[in-house]
Amino acid sequence: MDKIGNIIHQREFDSFVDILGAEIEQAQIKLVSAANVQLLLHYWKVGHFIIYNQNRLRWGSKIIAKTANAIKAKYPDKKGYSSRNLTYMCQFAKQYPIEVLRRLVAADMEMECPTVEKVVAVVRLLNEFEFTQEPLAQIYSGDSLVDGLEIDNLENALLEITQEPLAQLEQLFKTSSIASINWAAHVVLMNSKLKLGLRYWYMKQTLECGWSSNILDIQVKSDLFQRQIKEKKVNNFTVTLPEPQSDLANYLLKDPYIFDLAGMKDRADERDIEQQLVTHVTKYLLEMGTGFAFVARQKHFQIGESDFYADLILYNIKLHAYVVIELKATPFKPEYAGQLNFYINVVDDKLRGENDNKTIGLLLCRGKNEIVAQYALANYNQPIGISDYQLSKAVPEDLKSTLPSIEEVEQELTQLLERNEEENR
Known part of the structure; x- marks a missing residue:
């Protein structure tokens, strides 16, 4: 009896530790998130303060370098106040004045259930x-500011600049999308020179997908917005899926997909790429998506006396649906849609x-050919989307000597898929 009691006690204790551990992890995440918001708010204030005094005291651009040197001399232990970073802080403040913050908060309400049409409009x-807002110099050097006004701290300067109570000002900042991602991601967006609407969309995607700043940079440079927010994608979702699922499926579909086979590991060698090529494609597809969970690769189904293998099966949490993916190494042919339709029927029945x-x-x-592809979908009652994919040629210089050429990679992919198709016949 004592042994059974000890087992029960241990289980209760283990459960207690698990719950406590989950609370600790959540608290750490909240602390990090709160610290990030405070850092961004601080940088935003500093940027405004520098710009304000540049306009008020007619300081030139050299004041930023002079300020950086002064901070370094007076506060040698303080990091993050280089001339370069102070310049970014000023740019950060310029891009997100108060009225922009209000517009971003309003945009969040419009984007609760995104569709391609809604995203394009926002x-x-x-x-x-x-494009139409007033230049910052006019905002900060208008008649409401008194020349020679003594400002004894940064908060008072913000009050003078914005005419807003500080508590409301900080709450507006924290509520807006710009407080949701880290400083490194903001630097990527500032370097991109994107307009406000596009920066906002990439902020939302960074938060939703959990991108690092490096991944965000890749997505911006690969023009993810244009690939995902195409107004004419090849699919039959509107006639095969109910709303709002059809809208969401169309929103999540990209065209083309870009697979960076060399980007899946910090270091890669030729043997690994040759042997794990399809696996790398699979992993990259998962990284590109949002809400996807991996189910199976080369999933085996025995139908009658024949064996069939679906290339890839995912599950999308937002759609609450399985997604069957067929990967072809050649341009689209109408018969490919028939093969995929078959696998959809099987998954519907079996999974x-x-x-x-x-x-x-x-x-x-x-x-x-988009016209041919759209015609091919006309008679299918299962939801099917058709997209291109590309193999990225953006391989880091230090890896080029160890990797096969793009032509060799594409040839290997073709051979792998042809072998799979032969085995499935």
């Missing part, structure tokens, strides 16, 4: 607003549960 409005929505198919090809 981005366009934000871009137009940024789909009573709480799952209709299974969705995604056909990835090395190019397509």
Whole structure:
């Protein structure tokens, strides 16, 4: 009896430790998040303060370098106040004055259930607003400011600049999207020279997908917005899926997908790429998506007396649906849609549960004629999307000597897929 009691006691203790550990982890995340918001708010204030005094006292651009040197001399232990970073702080303040923050908070309400059409409208409005707003110099050097006014701290300067109570000002900042990502990500967006609407969209994606600043930089340079927010994608979602699932499926679909086979590990060698090529493609596809969970690769189904293998099966949490992906090393052919339709039917029958929505198919090809592809989908009652994919040629210089050429990689991918198709016949 004592032994049983000890076992029960141990289980209770283990459960207690698990709950306590979860609370500790959540607290750490909140602390880090809170610290990030305070850092951004501080940088935003510093940027405003520098710009304000540049206009008030007619200081030139050299004041930033002079300020950086003064801070370094007086506060040698304080990091993050280099001339370069102070310049970014000023740019940060210029890009996000009070009225912009209000517009971003309003945009968040519009983006609760995003569709391609809604995203395009929000981005366009934000871009137009940024284009028409007054120059910052006019905002900070107008009649409301008194020349020679003595400002004894940064908070008083902000009050004078904005005419807003400080508590409300800070709350507005913390509520806006710009407080949701870290400083490194903001630096990427500032370097990108994107307009306000596009910066806002990439902020939302960074938060939703958990991108690092490096991944954000890749997504910006690969023009993810244009690839995901195409107004004419090849699919039949509107006639095969109910709203709002059809809108969400269309929003999540990208065209083209870009697979960076060398980017899946810090270091890679030729043997690893040759042997794990399809696995790398799979992992990259997961990184590109949002809300996707991996289910299976080369999933085996025995139908009648024949064996079939689906290239890749994912589950999308937002769609509450399985997603079957077929990867082709050649341009689109109408018969490819028929093969994918078959796998959708099989997954619906074998895997789909009573709480799952209709299974969705995604056909990835090395190019397509969009008119032919759209005609090919006309008679299918299963939801299918057709997108191109590309192999990225952006390989770091220090890896080029150890990696095969793009042509060799594409040839290897073709051979792998052809072998799979032969085995499936």
